Amino acid sequence: MAAAVAASQAALFKSPFQSLDSCDEQKSVKFRSTFHGSRRISKAARWSRHLLAGQQHRISCSVNAPSPAQAPPLPKGAECYGVFCVIYDLKEEEKPKSWKKKLVRVAVSGAAGTISNHLLFKIASGEVFGPDQPVALNLLGSERSKEALEGVAMELEDSLYPLLREVIIGIDPYEVFRDAEWALLIGAKPRGPGMERADLLDINGQIFAAQGKALNEVASSNVKVVVVGNPCNTNALICMKNAPRIPNKNFHALTRLDENRAKCQLALKAGVFYDNVSNVTIWGNHSTTQVPDFLNAKINGRPVKEVITDHKWLEEQFTPTVQTRGGVLIKKWGRSSAASTAVSIVDAMKSLVQPTPPGDWFSSGVYAAGNPYGIDGDLVFSLPCRSKGDGDYEIVPGLHIDKYLYERIKKSEDELIAERKCVAHLIGEENGFCDLPGGDTMLPGEQ
Ligand SMILES: NC(=O)C1=CN([C@@H]2O[C@H](COP(=O)(O)OP(=O)(O)OC[C@H]3O[C@@H](n4cnc5c(N)ncnc54)[C@H](OP(=O)(O)O)[C@@H]3O)[C@@H](O)[C@H]2O)C=CC1
Numbered sequence: 001m002a003a004a005v006a007a008s009q010a011a012l013f014k015s016p017f018q019s020l021d022s023c024d025e026q027k028s029v030k031f032r033s034t035f036h037g038s039r040r041i042s043k044a045a046r047w048s049r050h051l052l053a054g055q056q057h058r059i060s061c062s063v064n065a066p067s068p069a070q071a072p073p074l075p076k077g078a079e080c081y082g083v084f085c086v087i088y089d090l091k092e093e094e095k096p097k098s099w100k101k102k103l104v105r106v107a108v109s110g111a112a113g114t115i116s117n118h119l120l121f122k123i124a125s126g127e128v129f130g131p132d133q134p135v136a137l138n139l140l141g142s143e144r145s146k147e148a149l150e151g152v153a154m155e156l157e158d159s160l161y162p163l164l165r166e167v168i169i170g171i172d173p174y175e176v177f178r179d180a181e182w183a184l185l186i187g188a189k190p191r192g193p194g195m196e197r198a199d200l201l202d203i204n205g206q207i208f209a210a211q212g213k214a215l216n217e218v219a220s221s222n223v224k225v226v227v228v229g230n231p232c233n234t235n236a237l238i239c240m241k242n243a244p245r246i247p248n249k250n251f252h253a254l255t256r257l258d259e260n261r262a263k264c265q266l267a268l269k270a271g272v273f274y275d276n277v278s279n280v281t282i283w284g285n286h287s288t289t290q291v292p293d294f295l296n297a298k299i300n301g302r303p304v305k306e307v308i309t310d311h312k313w314l315e316e317q318f319t320p321t322v323q324t325r326g327g328v329l330i331k332k333w334g335r336s337s338a339a340s341t342a343v344s345i346v347d348a349m350k351s352l353v354q355p356t357p358p359g360d361w362f363s364s365g366v367y368a369a370g371n372p373y374g375i376d377g378d379l380v381f382s383l384p385c386r387s388k389g390d391g392d393y394e395i396v397p398g399l400h401i402d403k404y405l406y407e408r409i410k411k412s413e414d415e416l417i418a419e420r421k422c423v424a425h426l427i428g429e430e431n432g433f434c435d436l437p438g439g440d441t442m443l444p445g446e447q
């Protein structure tokens with residue numbers, strides 16, 4: 001028995017894509033084809049699971065396995081993780097017929113961080129792309145988080161998600177972003193005590209400039225990029241400017257959490273279930289200057305101002321409550337929103353892959369070029385958007401902007417223009433200088 005195990009180990013640790021010697025007994029082992037059935041783990045695969053956990057080996061079986069030429073290549077240098085290096089072949093008739101044939105490849109930075117710890121499991125479960133869409137997760141960490149990243153991959157292994165067909169971990173964005181169709185950029189340095197906003201813009205801006213360059217070089221040319229790491233609007237602008245091959249439209253800064261927070265407050269005040277609140281726009285920056293729009297929002301299809309007649313509350317309490325919600329939560333929790341942020345990332349992605357309900361819209365920080373509201377087009381600015389569900393979107397025109405909204409939207413625009421000047425050196429512009437309004441503008445989590 002011991003000899004058999006040793007022989008089997010020796011075979012499994014052969015160099016990538018060499019055939020196993022003892023393939024006759026392991027007909028159901030197959031590696032990394034693009035379509036796989038649900039997990040039914042053969043004896044050989046169980047062995048592989050133990051032997052390969054934490055290793056970076058790819059092996060193939062000469063029986064039933066794709067030849068190296070047929071097998072899709074792994075992103076160069078990135079590492080498939082443990083059980084995800086091994087795919088269990090099923091007989092044709094056992095494969096779930098309903099599954100889509102092509103994987104969706106999602107790259108996530110800051111993958112060992114708190115938000116990702118919620119998000120990855122939602123994506124793997126099918127919550128974003130549906131119960132028929134196999135997914136691959138390419139996880140980006142750093143020297144700091146190498147071990148933690150393996151821990152994340154181990155938890156994904158142990159979760160037995162049938163739709164999760166590949167997990168790749170690595171610390172080089174040029175490897176991890178390869179062929180990504182979605183890039184969720186979450187990793188960013190948190191602002192520490194005494195750190196100026198200008199320093200944060202520069203430090204994180206450098207991360208997003210580097211990641212933009214990597215996406216430009218190796219990601220799918222139509223990759224959808226959702227920037228979460230703060231300050232997310234300007235980080236998204238930097239990322240976009242460093243990725244000229246990717247359409248500007250494909251870059252988003254996450255303001256969906258702010259929209260969800262606004263809906264929650266309106267529902268609470270009106271005494272309705274929050275599903276009845278629609279047409280909520282967050283205008284501007286994901287910062288304390290953001291403008292949650294109650295003027296165009298609706299409750300049960302009626303203008304909010306007709307349903308909530310306490311207009312003083314709308315103007316004087318609702319707006320600051322939403323703007324500072326993140327900071328209040330940090331004081332309670334001792335860390336920033338993570339679970340609700342992950343939920344809002346899922347919402348933001350679903351808004352692009354599912355048609356927007358007729359008459360409604362959603363908020364996203366998008367490149368404002370050609371917007372119908374006269375806002376500086378060279379900013380990533382949160383605007384009302386709608387989608388046909390094809391991954392693309394359009395800015396919704398025709399919303400009413402009164403004096404109250406205009407003044408606040410202008411303030412957020414000025415803040416983003418000032419942020420853009422601070423990062424001129426990262427977006428290929430000259431004569432940058434950092435003079436943020438009020439000396440030092442604040443994230444929702446900073447008060
Ligand atoms: N847009 C929005 O609505 C929201 C945005 N956020 C923002 O999302 C980001 C991530 O939040 P969260 O997951 O809770 O944060 P965590 O601190 O848990 O994780 C952040 C990750 O960022 C990475 N990172 C990159 N560069 C640095 C650096 N220089 N120093 C330290 N860590 C770095 C780290 O991963 P690694 O070592 O692998 O690089 C770390 O795991 C933050 O910027 C936060 O402000 C949070 C809530 C809402």
Ligand SMILES: O=C([O-])CC(=O)C(=O)O
Pocket residue numbers: 230257325326327336337443444445446
């Ligand atoms: O400032 C932070 O990290 C938290 C944040 O963005 C939010 O809660 O909206």
